[in-house]
Amino acid sequence: MRRLEGKIAAVTGGASGIGEATVRRFVAEGAKVCLADVDEERGAAVADELNAAGGTVRFVRTQTQDEAQCEAFIRAAVDAFGGLDILVNNAGIRHYQGILETDNTTWDRILGVNVKGYAFCAKAAVAAMKKSGGGSIVNVSSNRSTAAGGNMVEYDTTKAAVIGLTRGIAYDHARDGIRANAISPGPVFTRFHEKRAAALGKTTEEFIRGFGQGGMMKRPARPEEIAAAILFLASDDASYITGINLMADGGISAVDPDSLNTWLQQGVTAS
Template identity: 60%
Template sequence: MRRFEGKVVAVTGGASGIGEATARRCGAEGARVAIADRDGERGEWVAVDLQGQGVEALFVPAQMEREEAAADFVRRTVDRFGRLDVLVNNAGIRLYQTVVEASAESWDTILAVNVKGYAFCAKAAIPVMGQNGGGSIVNVASIRAVTAGGNMTQYDTSKAAVAGLTRGLAMDHAMEGIRVNAVCPGPIFTRFHENRAREAGKTPDEFKKTFAGGVMLQRPGTPEEVAACILFLASDDASFVTGTCLFVDGGITAASSTP
């Protein structure tokens, strides 16, 4: 399947995890791919690796919470590839603390990266997509948009805001031919969790058992499984889908924890 032949896809946070898997799958399906990430070394490595596989790829080092960086990312993508068809807003951070422990600065940080960064990128991308007659934006939210994680209220709040941002953008830009959707991943095992397992003195398999607690399918998901759903929403297969959130969570949100 090569649904993105001739298309240009921009992915934020594309240096690892879900963003990297999305960039790789888009490349495999024919897209030219631009990646932005604050991790310059790994982002460059992913772009070079994609190029080695015959994919036209660009890496732009960027802190996505800065409006100028978001605008620069979109500008450099269009300078290089001449258009932009798909934006995947994915760069996100997690903070583990209660509201009582949280500082004003930590609120600013998480909302800047997880919410404003997505909005800034959309702001830069929408006029360019409009010039091509349309496009598609996929925001990576989380099951935390509708459920509480525990000790993560700032993250939960930011992801609920992403769901709201998704609906608002979808409404405001439908007439320009731009569809805007979100994926809400459940527990997805990435390098970040490998590190957390190591820090907790657990093997990856031990960590996965706890991490996947409550998942109907009895395991965490993979970045590739989320990427598959992002590509569906980004592609013409989802041509009548906009303003929605697709849960990619092994059933954890639908499951009731009470007997």
């Protein structure tokens, strides 16, 4: 039995990385999917490939910081497929800088995509879900929602804000049969890191060296592993779960780095 048979889903940032893996998994599980992205070429290519393989997928070019475009995206899903059961807010951007480098323009840009874009899509989705008797919203946050990693003060701020947004929606719309949950991935190797490595003049191997080493599992996630956790929260398997922040971080948030250092100083190594 496919876990999203007959469901209608909207996924933002679906042309790459975690969002693309989520679109692919949702289609494999029987959902009809509308995906939004600024990247027209890749978004259309993902939709074309999945449709050619028998899926039902629509791509809508969308800049999620624009409320009217978010409304049009959700409306496109409803008009094409007849309703909306699932929204995955995933489109996100990063800036690498500390508080002294921030300015109003970069704050507006990152808050616009990472927070207001989620809220705009959620607003339109909640209205649609209320009409069809309920639904599930999954907001992709980050392990940076609960822990700082340095030099990303704006990003960290937005990812913490996503948790508040999620709880607010969950509280207000539980009575409408709508669940809202956040997921906080740890390091996941995606196209974003390929671009970042190139910008820094590094190979991707050099750039991702050390990725995930602070967690128990000592490796980054594959996008498909995060998509599987998103699927769980989106599906009826999570029917009694709302308002949570699911850490999908290979145990990073569960490690006490101080105790790890103490053990290492004593010459005790992890097996």
